[in-house]
Amino acid sequence: SYVLTQPPSVxxxxxxxxxxxxxxxNIGSKSVHWYQQKSGQAPVLVVYDDSDRPSGIPERFSxxxxxxxxxxxITRVEAGDEADYSCQVWDSGSDHPGVFGGGTKLxxx
Amino acid sequence: xxxxESGGGPVKPGGSLRLSCxxxxxxxxxxxxNWVRQAPGKGLEWVSSISSDSAYIYYADSVMGRFTISRDxxxxxxxxxxxxxxxxxxxVYYCARSGGDYDRGAMPEFDFWGQGSxxxxxx
Numbered sequence: 593s594y595v596l597t598q599p600p601s602v603x604x605x606x607x608x609x610x611x612x613x614x615x616x617x618n619i620g621s622k623s624v625h626w627y628q629q630k631s632g633q634a635p636v637l638v639v640y641d642d643s644d645r646p647s648g649i650p651e652r653f654s655x656x657x658x659x660x661x662x663x664x665x666i667t668r669v670e671a672g673d674e675a676d677y678s679c680q681v682w683d684s685g686s687d688h689p690g691v692f693g694g695g696t697k698l699x700x701x
Numbered sequence: 702x703x704x705x706e707s708g709g710g711p712v713k714p715g716g717s718l719r720l721s722c723x724x725x726x727x728x729x730x731x732x733x734x735n736w737v738r739q740a741p742g743k744g745l746e747w748v749s750s751i752s753s754d755s756a757y758i759y760y761a762d763s764v765m766g767r768f769t770i771s772r773d774x775x776x777x778x779x780x781x782x783x784x785x786x787x788x789x790x791x792x793v794y795y796c797a798r799s800g801g802d803y804d805r806g807a808m809p810e811f812d813f814w815g816q817g818s819x820x821x822x823x824x
Binding site: 593623625627629634635636637640641646676678680682684685687688689690691692693694695 | 735737744745746747748749750759760761762765795797800806807808809810811812813814815816817
């Protein structure tokens with residue numbers, strides 16, 4: 593089955609740029625979605641189809657996807673961005689196509 | 702858009718439980734729907750997906766043969782029948798809407814989520 597690999601944690605100072613990676617075999621050929629989950633809350637979609645933003649999501653959130661790596665980039669990080677971030681793909685053709693990465697805890701220093 | 706899960710609670714190993722998710726605020730028939738779970742302190746795990754007309758249904762390997770997803774478009778609801786439960790199934794179960802319908806092998810992103818329903822499997 594398809595595997596998505598994320599670093600367990602990323603730390604960044606306020607105002608700086610955070611980059612959270614999501615590795616997978618030829619992930620560049622798939623659509624990658626990113627979810628933010630703050631403590632005790634339900635997940636929220638922040639980027640879909642590699643780089644599109646739902647309405648209401650700040651432009652500070654962006655995504656890219658190429659080769660074997662997708663990246664969620666958060667610029668001008670704020671304290672309120674502290675959360676778990678998970679990537680997700682739909683592995684078409686698989687018998688069990690829904691796949692999430694293990695999640696990355698973003699800590700704002 | 703609102704999604705409200707219900708039906709969670711404590712259950713003994715080997716037991717069964719049926720989760721429901723009632724939706725409102727959008728044309729339910731046009732969207733695929735999904736269940737995603739999160740064990741305590743763990744990451745998100747996809748459980749199951751169903752297309753708008755129930756023609757396409759998928760399960761995670763970990764629940765295949767034990768869980769059954771279904772939907773009632775007349776009642777704007779989806780369900781997850783869970784049988785042969787074990788401690789490994791203890792989790793918050795989220796209902797999530799896809800951003801459209803399953804089409805040509807692709808499931809859209811999960812754009813709206815409920816608040817979750819806790820299932821605890823313990824003797």
